[in-house]
Amino acid sequence: MKLETLKSIISKKKNKTEFAIITNLSTGESEIFEKEKPLSKELEKYSNQINEFFKSKKNGVIDGTEIFIETYIKPIKVIIVGAVHIAQYLVEFAKSLNFEISIIDPRGYFASEQRFPEMKIINKWPDEAFKQIETNENTALIALTHDPKIDDPALQHALNKKFYYVGALGSKKTHANRCERLKEAGFSSNKINSIHGPIGIKLGGRSAPEIALSIIAQLVAETYKK
């Protein structure tokens, strides 16, 4: 692989674009494939198969050829509401998993750069904060404040925008009250039941890093169910 190609792959990954690396295994030449970019002459004849791999996000060698394709998808966007202690550990776990994280918390003393260095922190109420973030079915929400004033608007937004994962911290009782409020706000029981609450898989631990681990484990599992 040419150093130039390696550099542009790294910058595409950084910019979070969708692309594929196509390598001719017999010549060792690699090129970057993007949806709107025309293929080189040499690869044009494989354009149907390449598009097929790209669409299904598959890696592999095209049958009967020496052409290898590796596809890169956009990272999953994870929005954490509540710049609390658990969030600090969540951010650490998420770093090694290539999630793109945003933290929302209107409380300035929580959402400080000192507590979350180099993180995207939005120091606003959820309704305002969501105006700044593009969200879709590839987005996950982790609500951690268990304060209805902060969590509820975020949960409502996530349910309306069909996030693939919505989780909310709080005891069974807190969660039951939360479900009741969402029901009153007009959400169907299907939607309400899709919330992971109490959040996380059962690990048994109660410390902040243990809860963060149980949340991240559930998030990864749900990502593969998509």
Next chain:
Amino acid sequence: MKNSFDEKILEEAHDWVKVNQKVVLATVIQTWGSSPRPTGSRMIVNEKGDFSGSVSGGCVESAVVRESMGLLKDNKPHKKIEFKVSNESAWEVGLACGGEITVYLEQIN
């Protein structure tokens, strides 16, 4: 869904190149049966035999390091290696899981 949980091996390869190391990129390009790592898994090797990442569960990494160092020594651009249980070197580097993998080695230059 593929590659959502990326391992940043390419970024590390770039870091190695930046400090003037010769680097071979090893990529799993095909798998059959129960292979420990999926297609697209990567590791990098330098001329000293330092390596990072993985192409199996530790079963064939030593052979990939050896082959990569050979590639750099002979200054060859790329090479394909197949690992099977039935390899004559199976007692040393075969895939105990019964799977088969093809690994593509290429120099970064």
